[in-house]
Amino acid sequence: MMIFFIKPRCVVGTLIVAFSTTFFSCKQSQPASQDAALRFEGVIPRPVSATTTGKTFFLTSETRIVADPAIEGSAEVAQYLGALLRPATGFDLPVESASNANGKNLIYLAGANDTGLGAEGYEMAIAEDQIKIAANESAGLFYGIQTLRQLLPEAIERSELQQVSWEVATGTIRDYPQFEWRGAMLDVARHFFGVDDVKRYIDLITSYKMNRLHLHLSDDQGWRIEIKSWPRLATHGGSSSVGGGKGGYYTQEQYTEIVQYAADRFVTIVPEIDMPGHTNAALASYGELNANGKPTELYTGIEVGFSTLQLNKDVTFKFVDDVLRELSSLTPGPYLHIGGDEAHVTKKEDYIQFINRFAEIVKKYNKRMVGWEDIAQADLDANAIAQHWHSNELAAEAVKKNAKVIMSPASRIYIDMQYDSTTKLGLHWAGYVEVDHAYDWDPLTLVPGLSRENILGVEAPLWTETLTTIDEVEYMAFPRLPGVAELAWTPSERRGWDEYKVRLGNHAKRMQAKGIDFYESPRVPWVK
Numbered sequence: 001m002m003i004f005f006i007k008p009r010c011v012v013g014t015l016i017v018a019f020s021t022t023f024f025s026c027k028q029s030q031p032a033s034q035d036a037a038l039r040f041e042g043v044i045p046r047p048v049s050a051t052t053t054g055k056t057f058f059l060t061s062e063t064r065i066v067a068d069p070a071i072e073g074s075a076e077v078a079q080y081l082g083a084l085l086r087p088a089t090g091f092d093l094p095v096e097s098a099s100n101a102n103g104k105n106l107i108y109l110a111g112a113n114d115t116g117l118g119a120e121g122y123e124m125a126i127a128e129d130q131i132k133i134a135a136n137e138s139a140g141l142f143y144g145i146q147t148l149r150q151l152l153p154e155a156i157e158r159s160e161l162q163q164v165s166w167e168v169a170t171g172t173i174r175d176y177p178q179f180e181w182r183g184a185m186l187d188v189a190r191h192f193f194g195v196d197d198v199k200r201y202i203d204l205i206t207s208y209k210m211n212r213l214h215l216h217l218s219d220d221q222g223w224r225i226e227i228k229s230w231p232r233l234a235t236h237g238g239s240s241s242v243g244g245g246k247g248g249y250y251t252q253e254q255y256t257e258i259v260q261y262a263a264d265r266f267v268t269i270v271p272e273i274d275m276p277g278h279t280n281a282a283l284a285s286y287g288e289l290n291a292n293g294k295p296t297e298l299y300t301g302i303e304v305g306f307s308t309l310q311l312n313k314d315v316t317f318k319f320v321d322d323v324l325r326e327l328s329s330l331t332p333g334p335y336l337h338i339g340g341d342e343a344h345v346t347k348k349e350d351y352i353q354f355i356n357r358f359a360e361i362v363k364k365y366n367k368r369m370v371g372w373e374d375i376a377q378a379d380l381d382a383n384a385i386a387q388h389w390h391s392n393e394l395a396a397e398a399v400k401k402n403a404k405v406i407m408s409p410a411s412r413i414y415i416d417m418q419y420d421s422t423t424k425l426g427l428h429w430a431g432y433v434e435v436d437h438a439y440d441w442d443p444l445t446l447v448p449g450l451s452r453e454n455i456l457g458v459e460a461p462l463w464t465e466t467l468t469t470i471d472e473v474e475y476m477a478f479p480r481l482p483g484v485a486e487l488a489w490t491p492s493e494r495r496g497w498d499e500y501k502v503r504l505g506n507h508a509k510r511m512q513a514k515g516i517d518f519y520e521s522p523r524v525p526w527v528k
């Protein structure tokens with residue numbers, strides 16, 4: 001069988017002829033195998049349109065990758081594709097640059113001039129002799145590649161050489177996202193997750209075409225980003241975590257490495273410094289931030305809403321300005337998240353002034369302010385973004401003030417919520433969230449008073465009070481995260497739980513190949 005895997009198109013006939021009367025020459029086309037056809041129908045998030053023509057493209061040792069130089073960044077995306085496909089296939093997959101792609105056995109990353117595709121859409125034409133992915137911008141090529149990945153056998157996800165015939169069913173896919181904000185949030189404050197863990201999470205979210213990673217960088221239990229003008233934030237405030245573990249923080253160099261790794265995968269990092277509540281780690285690091293001038297104790301519990309900055313102290317706003325200045329200079333993306341949630345011990349009139357002053361500082365550093373929907377109590381402008389998590393009233397209030405909204409309803413897509421009463425990790429204050437419940441809702445209609453033009457997109461927060469390792473993070477994220485990605489990418493009329501659960505069931509082998517330890521929900525017909 002070895003030869004079969006080396007040159008499938010020519011050898012398959014030779015092998016089959018020994019057992020049957022059928023014979024395929026090298027030139028004859030082959031109908032798509034059942035598996036390849038199933039993969040074509042199974043892509044998550046579901047493409048806007050996909051039509052198979054029922055034949056087969058074979059990725060072989062002869063396949064080349066060709067990038068159209070007309071598209072800025074296409075060469076890097078082509079290199080990314082090569083690096084993705086080489087480990088499991090063992091093929092060379094040389095990358096070339098050409099403004100038209102003639103010849104056989106190639107994957108052509110082409111420029112398009114197709115306004116309907118926008119900045120992130122792509123059109124993929126899979127013929128027997130070549131695959132053409134066309135896009136207006138390199139982000140679209142990248143998302144076409146994420147689709148192609150799922151059209152290949154799941155063995156493509158493994159990092160060692162696999163003996164597999166690399167078949168892709170032929171056809172056409174035209175695809176683009178319904179929302180510009182397709183996010184995941186990782187709480188690195190309650191427990192710290194190092195650079196490699198964050199890169200792993202970025203790899204996982206990008207494979208479902210998500211494009212924002214919100215990092216919750218500070219909270220009562222830990223401060224996770226080095227601030228040079230206030231060094232004790234990281235060295236002292238970063239030394240704790242929930243349960244009393246050792247904590248940790250990103251140096252500015254490490255944070256920059258994460259930002260770059262994300263940008264190379266079309267992910268924008270959204271850094272959050274949670275204020276004026278959720279600030280105990282800062283209050284423990286610098287006594288002058290407290291009303292009595294004395295530092296608090298580090299905190300390792302999981303209560304919320306007990307800490308606050310002081311509105312009437314000048315040093316408070318020197319601190320906020322320094323932190324946001326350093327953070328904005330490290331962050332090329334346009335957003336700064338100022339938290340703003342659960343400030344239960346901040347007086348309401350102080351809270352409003354806090355948010356208004358944070359907004360001025362964010363603006364001064366040319367960023368766009370994001371905050372939890374609680375910020376709707378302040379004077380938002382049209383540039384502000386409110387993240388809906390629990391209150392329809394506050395989300396509607398934010399919209400009345402012309403702000404945009406990100407949909408993160410806790411009872412649906414807080415993926416730290418337990419799946420059911422037997423789940424060992426996670427919390428359940430917003431209810432149990434089974435896989436169907438996380439999927440089966442519409443971001444466009446969930447909150448009265450909100451409509452398409454107010455909604456920037458969807459984001460799945462993952463709080464880590466109970467999660468200490470990336471494996472535990474993955475168990476809570478999977479399989480709910482691919483469903484959230486589909487809510488963010490695929491238009492409502494192309495989605496439905498009964499259809500999705502079949503695709504998700506068929507996706508099990510791919511999650512396994514990626515090394516994901518996922519929750520085997522009894523509501524999904526798993527095929528393993």
Ligand code: TNX
Pocket residue numbers: 304341342372389414416427463464465
């Ligand atoms: C609520 S959501 C919080 C977080 C907790 C989370 C746990 C929000 C804006 N605040 O502080 O970690 O619940 O699920």
